[in-house]
Amino acid sequence: MHTALHPSASDALHFINEYHTSKPEKTMLLVMGECIVDYQGRARSLLDWGERLIMIKQDGTVLVHQPVMREPVNWQPTGSITEFKIKDEQLILNCRHLHPAEKMRVAFRRLKLVTATSLVDHANLIIAGMEIDVVNQIVSDPTIIEENLRIVKREKPVKTGSIDLFGFDKNHVPVVIEVKRSLATISSVHQLRMYVKDIKKDRKEPKVRGILCAPRVPDMVKKLLEEHNLEWREVERKVVLPDNRQRTLKEF
Amino acid sequence: MHTALHPSASDALHFINEYHTSKPEKTMLLVMGECIVDYQGRARSLLDWGERLIMIKQDGTVLVHQPVMREPVNWQPTGSITEFKIKDEQLILNCRHLHPAEKMRVAFRRLKLVTATSLVDHANLIIAGMEIDVVNQIVSDPTIIEENLRIVKREKPVKTGSIDLFGFDKNHVPVVIEVKRSLATISSVHQLRMYVKDIKKDRKEPKVRGILCAPRVPDMVKKLLEEHNLEWREVERKVVLPDNRQRTLKEF
DNA sequence: CGTGCCAGGTGCCGT
DNA sequence: ACGGCACTTGGCACG
Numbered sequence: 001m002h003t004a005l006h007p008s009a010s011d012a013l014h015f016i017n018e019y020h021t022s023k024p025e026k027t028m029l030l031v032m033g034e035c036i037v038d039y040q041g042r043a044r045s046l047l048d049w050g051e052r053l054i055m056i057k058q059d060g061t062v063l064v065h066q067p068v069m070r071e072p073v074n075w076q077p078t079g080s081i082t083e084f085k086i087k088d089e090q091l092i093l094n095c096r097h098l099h100p101a102e103k104m105r106v107a108f109r110r111l112k113l114v115t116a117t118s119l120v121d122h123a124n125l126i127i128a129g130m131e132i133d134v135v136n137q138i139v140s141d142p143t144i145i146e147e148n149l150r151i152v153k154r155e156k157p158v159k160t161g162s163i164d165l166f167g168f169d170k171n172h173v174p175v176v177i178e179v180k181r182s183l184a185t186i187s188s189v190h191q192l193r194m195y196v197k198d199i200k201k202d203r204k205e206p207k208v209r210g211i212l213c214a215p216r217v218p219d220m221v222k223k224l225l226e227e228h229n230l231e232w233r234e235v236e237r238k239v240v241l242p243d244n245r246q247r248t249l250k251e252f
Numbered sequence: 253m254h255t256a257l258h259p260s261a262s263d264a265l266h267f268i269n270e271y272h273t274s275k276p277e278k279t280m281l282l283v284m285g286e287c288i289v290d291y292q293g294r295a296r297s298l299l300d301w302g303e304r305l306i307m308i309k310q311d312g313t314v315l316v317h318q319p320v321m322r323e324p325v326n327w328q329p330t331g332s333i334t335e336f337k338i339k340d341e342q343l344i345l346n347c348r349h350l351h352p353a354e355k356m357r358v359a360f361r362r363l364k365l366v367t368a369t370s371l372v373d374h375a376n377l378i379i380a381g382m383e384i385d386v387v388n389q390i391v392s393d394p395t396i397i398e399e400n401l402r403i404v405k406r407e408k409p410v411k412t413g414s415i416d417l418f419g420f421d422k423n424h425v426p427v428v429i430e431v432k433r434s435l436a437t438i439s440s441v442h443q444l445r446m447y448v449k450d451i452k453k454d455r456k457e458p459k460v461r462g463i464l465c466a467p468r469v470p471d472m473v474k475k476l477l478e479e480h481n482l483e484w485r486e487v488e489r490k491v492v493l494p495d496n497r498q499r500t501l502k503e504f
Numbered sequence: 505c506g507t508g509c510c511a512g513g514t515g516c517c518g519t
Numbered sequence: 520a521c522g523g524c525a526c527t528t529g530g531c532a533c534g
Contacts, residue, residue, distance in 0.1 A: 001364050028305065028319050032371075040491075041527060042381065042434070044379070044491045044492075045378060045493075046377075046378045047375055047376075047377050047378070048376075050371075050375040051372050052371065052373060057320055057321070058319040063317075065307065065309070067280050067309055067310040067371035067372075069311065069313060069515085070324075070327060070329065072322075074377075074527090076527095078322060078529095100527075112369060113253060113255070115365065117284065119284075119302075119305070120302070120319075121303050123299055125297055125298075125299050125325055125326075126297060126299070126300075127297040127298075128297070129295030129296050130295065130511080130512090131510065131511085132510095161438070161507095162508085181511080185522090185523080186412055186522095186523075187523095190439070218523095220412065220522075220523090224412065239295060240296075293512060294511095294512040295512045296512090297512080322529065323513090323530075327512085329514090379527085381527080383524095383525060383526090384525095409518095414518090414524090437507090438507095439508095443524095472508095505534105506533105508532095508533090508534105509531090509532095510532105511529085511530085513528085513529085514526085515524105515525090515526085515528105516524085516525085517522105518524105519520105519522085
């Protein structure tokens with residue numbers, strides 16, 4: 001853990017050369033100060049002078065964060081190579097990435113803080129409440145959708161994409177189910193339509209049901225579903241982590 | 253600009269109370285250290301012990317960054333309220349957000365760095381190469397699509413969504429144009445199909461052309477377009493910023 | 505590699 | 520506030 005407060009450009013460069021440049025894959029670098037940012041790659045952008053925090057992560061990711069908003073105003077993807085130099089008494093950060101070809105330049109005219117640290121983190125996020133969880137819920141109890149529904153396949157591949165759930169109803173009619181974790185969208189209707197069409201073609205079945213299954217289905221989407229003789233179910237989503245790891249957040 | 257290196261939990265709390273708590277909307281807080289994270293809201297997650305950088309932005313946004321990847325592993329949206337306390341000799345960060353209802357807790361068992369700074373940044377990003385730019389390109393020179401095409405409306409609202417560009421060809425046949433800034437997708441074909449259908453219905457026109465316009469159209473998408481009697485144009489995308497602000501990135 | 509799709513998507517702009 | 524949509528979307532899984 002090394003820090004430099006209000007360093008000059010050359011002091012910052014020395015600091016970076018000493019604590020970051022030789023082992024960037026083991027060192028997260030923070031640079032806070034007044035800067036401009038140029039970016040060219042999938043798009044092209046310019047950002048005028050302002051105070052920001054720049055983070056160079058241990059995998060080469062570079063983030064430029066303004067004092068507000070969740071999203072970085074500029075960034076470089078994982079695997080970028082970053083170099084520093086001085087020009088006109090300003091600290092310059094240049095980084096490049098191949099595939100997609102992108103480059104970004106940050107020029108600092110005033111530095112507030114530079115830090116270099118090695119962060120060790122091998123933990124993986126455990127998360128619940130995703131689409132896969134809703135799918136599992138339905139598989140373990142298909143009556144959520146309707147009585148006597150028999151699920152035979154999940155992630156069934158068709159021409160274009162793959163069907164979340166596939167099965168047969170009590171009359172042995174094929175049923176295609178598209179699952180959404182939160183809001184059903186117009187786009188999900190199109191997905192469902194296409195899957196139903198593919199199944200009809202594949203199986204030469206005149207009748208195939210399609211059900212859009214989501215916690216919430218807006219009116220517009222319902223109307224669109226009706227237009228195409230498709231169905232929907234508004235299912236309650238349970239958000240439960242594996243084990244009994246529910247204890248932690250309780251008190252607050 | 254205030255910093256505390258390797259503070260104890262209580263030192264950190266005092267530091268935060270002095271430099272952050274009274275004016276969080278003017279102070280970006282960084283906390284680096286070994287922590288666990290609990291989150292509950294639109295989903296539910298747990299993150300085991302590891303070293304991370306936590307950023308509390310001046311608009312209430314909270315980001316938890318691991319040493320790799322562009323995305324924060326956990327976060328709270330803009331407008332969240334964050335509080336600190338000590339429990340079992342650990343510094344605890346609790347934050348809440350309403351609408352969507354979300355809360356997150358971070359517990360630190362070791363601190364490497366705490367900093368508080370006021371960042372001033374009123375600059376806005378100037379960006380080029382977005383969908384809107386491709387649309388403008390076509391409007392200013394419709395021959396990019398074809399000769400004698402007359403564009404009459406952009407962002408034309410229809411039943412479901414809005415059409416990027418609408419006009420008439422040399423034979424006065426209505427033309428719907430869907431524009432993509434990079435890759436045309438299956439989803440964009442569906443959008444186009446729907447818009448063409450809506451226009452046919454609205455205008456009671458038997459013939460309406462639909463053109464998908466993108467820098468690249470994959471074979472699969474072309475096939476799908478053909479199936480539905482739709483067309484495509486692969487247009488070159490120019491990425492040019494307004495003014496002559498092209499100078500800056502040149503040398504590197 | 506590309507291709508498709510989910511995401512605690514985020515952010516923007518409309519009704 | 521809800522909804523529709525683009526995004527330097529990012530990230531992952533699969534052919």
